[in-house]
Amino acid sequence: MIVYLVRRLGQSLIAVAAMAILVFVGVYAIGNPVDILINPEATQAEIAATTHRLGLDRPLLEQFGIFVWNALHGDLGRSFVYGRPAMEIILERLPATMELALVALILSVGIGVPLGVLAGLKPNSVGGRSIMAGSILGFSLPNFWQGMLLILVFAVLLGWLPAGGRGETVDLLGVRVSFLTLDGLKHLILPALNLALFKMSLVIRLARANTREVALQDYVKFARAKGLSTRRVVLVHILKNIMIPVVTIIGLELGSMVAFAIVTETVFAWPGMGKLLIDSINLLDRPLIVAYLMLTVLIIVGINLAVDVLYSALDPRVRLSEVKA
Amino acid sequence: MSGETIVGALEPKADIAEPAKPARVDSPLKRLAQDFFADRLAVFGLCLFVVIALIAILAPWITPQNPYDLAQLDIMDGGLPPGETSFATGGTYWLGTDQQGRDMLSAIAYGLRISLVVALVSLACAIVVGVAAGVAAAYFGGRTDSLIMRVVDLQLSFPAILIALILLALLGRGVDKVILALVIVQWAYYARTVRSSAIVERRKDYIDAARCLALSHRRIMFRHLLPNCVPPLIVVATVQIAQAIALEATLSFLGVGVPITEPSLGLLISNGYDYLLSGRYWVSLFPGVALVVTIIAINLVGDRLRDIFNPRLQS
Numbered sequence: 001m002i003v004y005l006v007r008r009l010g011q012s013l014i015a016v017a018a019m020a021i022l023v024f025v026g027v028y029a030i031g032n033p034v035d036i037l038i039n040p041e042a043t044q045a046e047i048a049a050t051t052h053r054l055g056l057d058r059p060l061l062e063q064f065g066i067f068v069w070n071a072l073h074g075d076l077g078r079s080f081v082y083g084r085p086a087m088e089i090i091l092e093r094l095p096a097t098m099e100l101a102l103v104a105l106i107l108s109v110g111i112g113v114p115l116g117v118l119a120g121l122k123p124n125s126v127g128g129r130s131i132m133a134g135s136i137l138g139f140s141l142p143n144f145w146q147g148m149l150l151i152l153v154f155a156v157l158l159g160w161l162p163a164g165g166r167g168e169t170v171d172l173l174g175v176r177v178s179f180l181t182l183d184g185l186k187h188l189i190l191p192a193l194n195l196a197l198f199k200m201s202l203v204i205r206l207a208r209a210n211t212r213e214v215a216l217q218d219y220v221k222f223a224r225a226k227g228l229s230t231r232r233v234v235l236v237h238i239l240k241n242i243m244i245p246v247v248t249i250i251g252l253e254l255g256s257m258v259a260f261a262i263v264t265e266t267v268f269a270w271p272g273m274g275k276l277l278i279d280s281i282n283l284l285d286r287p288l289i290v291a292y293l294m295l296t297v298l299i300i301v302g303i304n305l306a307v308d309v310l311y312s313a314l315d316p317r318v319r320l321s322e323v324k325a
Numbered sequence: 326m327s328g329e330t331i332v333g334a335l336e337p338k339a340d341i342a343e344p345a346k347p348a349r350v351d352s353p354l355k356r357l358a359q360d361f362f363a364d365r366l367a368v369f370g371l372c373l374f375v376v377i378a379l380i381a382i383l384a385p386w387i388t389p390q391n392p393y394d395l396a397q398l399d400i401m402d403g404g405l406p407p408g409e410t411s412f413a414t415g416g417t418y419w420l421g422t423d424q425q426g427r428d429m430l431s432a433i434a435y436g437l438r439i440s441l442v443v444a445l446v447s448l449a450c451a452i453v454v455g456v457a458a459g460v461a462a463a464y465f466g467g468r469t470d471s472l473i474m475r476v477v478d479l480q481l482s483f484p485a486i487l488i489a490l491i492l493l494a495l496l497g498r499g500v501d502k503v504i505l506a507l508v509i510v511q512w513a514y515y516a517r518t519v520r521s522s523a524i525v526e527r528r529k530d531y532i533d534a535a536r537c538l539a540l541s542h543r544r545i546m547f548r549h550l551l552p553n554c555v556p557p558l559i560v561v562a563t564v565q566i567a568q569a570i571a572l573e574a575t576l577s578f579l580g581v582g583v584p585i586t587e588p589s590l591g592l593l594i595s596n597g598y599d600y601l602l603s604g605r606y607w608v609s610l611f612p613g614v615a616l617v618v619t620i621i622a623i624n625l626v627g628d629r630l631r632d633i634f635n636p637r638l639q640s
Contacts, residue, residue: 015482023491163602300487301482
């Protein structure tokens with residue numbers, strides 16, 4: 001187990017380092033870093049002073065060392081627009097994105113698994129076929145377009161739900177959340193559904209394929225032969241067994257949900273860090289872009305690592321095959 | 326055999342009774358076509374895609390106006406709903422106009438051009454890079470293999486949209502930059518696909534035979550190995566065209582994709598998005614419908630190809 005853990009940790013560090021190099025090369029080596037990192041309205045003296053302070057007059061390799069050293073201390077520069085440390089601003093926006101991603105995750109499992117099981121139990125019925133057709137659409141249509149349709153139908157045509165924003169928030173353990181107020185919940189439904197749709201389609205396909213397989217197993221037949229109710233067979237015997245692959249996939253997809261939130265947040269004007277990234281790109285607020293990218297890379301790598309380690313703890317075959325390889 | 330006989334053999338001659346021949350083995354391409362055309366939905370998808378491609382190619386000749394020639398726009402026609410008559414020319418705007426009086430039908434045809442060009446060019450480049458990397462990894466094995474596949478794994482562990490956004494945030498907007506970002510995002514899929522089938526093929530006797538003939542590595546890789554790895558590649562490529570179109574649209578929608586002077590469907594949707602809430606739905610909705618129809622058409626074709634090439638579904 002320790003061999004596997006060290007190996008996996010090493011791989012994660014390589015991934016973070018590779019992304020750091022990519023971001024560094026992008027920001028520091030392409031074009032003049034002075035233009036990128038220093039406020040364009042600065043005077044000549046200020047530019048010279050900041051160039052020296054940031055070490056931009058030193059060799060590139062040394063600069064990379066300074067970048068890494070500062071990044072390790074959580075210092076990724078100050079935002080031009082807000083005039084505060086970039087990391088601080090990103091971390092302020094983190095809870096909104098996390099709330100959105102978690103609610104979307106719950107929705108995609110909570111709706112996806114029942115639909116997938118239904119489609120798996122009756123694959124040739126009208127209901128089963130329409131669920132599959134719907135999941136193909138959810139899969140192949142661009143996320144922002146789905147979001148727009150949701151706004152068009154529920155906000156513009158029906159007027160039931162607000163089209164954007166976060167609504168009223170309350171303080172929960174020092175973090176501002178929307179899902180505890182009625183207004184906040186109303187604002188949350190559409191973006192969360194939008195973010196959930198893609199993963200939901202994935203869960204539906206996965207749950208359906210596994211249900212079809214599991215439903216033919218001997219223990220399911222035996223359970224039926226014992227005279228158990230259909231409800232009990234489905235809820236206990238089938239559902240338990242299809243949840244293993246579903247949980248694995250969902251764990252791995254949580255990281256990509258943070259990335260996909262960029263699109264949803266932009267469509268619904270949700271004040272999370274994805275929307276901040278797009279705003280920062282448009283305003284050329286480079287320190288914020290760097291901070292966002294590094295944080296997101298860390299989150300994704302961290303989630304992947306956690307899921308892999310958990311999974312190998314649950315299933316010894318995974319780590320054995322890794323160590324041998 | 327002279328050229329004439331080849332041409333003659335290709336032409337059907339219904340009036341001449343053919344002498345009885347032993348059962349002919351159809352070429353793989355012919356079998357593929359037969360399998361494909363057996364599925365009506367897939368044929369529908371293909372026809373739809375051909376029509377869309379024709380609209381895109383012929384856009385300058387078939388659209389009522391050139392939506393980016395400012396001399397042809399009339400501000401009086403701005404924001405007209407679908408079906409309204411133009412104040413300037415008396416023509417009908419079947420899909421309405423945007424704020425500047427631009428005919429949405431023409432704008433969509435021009436937008437399709439850019440969307441398709443970006444997707445197809447990036448597809449071609451990504452296939453070239455990915456195939457070269459994948460075949461090299463499988464053929465040489467060892468360090469080359471593990472190095473290339475490490476990069477592929479590393480890249481695939483991050484969502485495609487994040488990688489594309491990083492690149493475009495650093496490079497700035499532009500058609501060439503979007504294409505570059507899409508190539509970088511997509512090559513890994515082809516590399517992985519080609520490597521997995523090439524690794525199986527490499528162990529077969531005909532590769533050993535080619536090696537014994539002392540053929541060059543390049544000749545063996547691209548003339549012997551590669552042609553046998555094509556079917557899975559075709560399937561991945563069809564899926565990836567749809568993905569590339571959707572990703573480009575998303576990036577342009579977010580404002581980091583193509584520049585405003587060359588609007589793709591994604592950018593048209595984005596431009597119309599501001600008017601969605603005020604009820605001018607058509608500026609945004611119709612480019613979106615065009616995008617969605619394109620993606621669905623490609624997916625219908627892709628689904629059928631996947632079924633044909635899936636050995637588990639073949640009798």
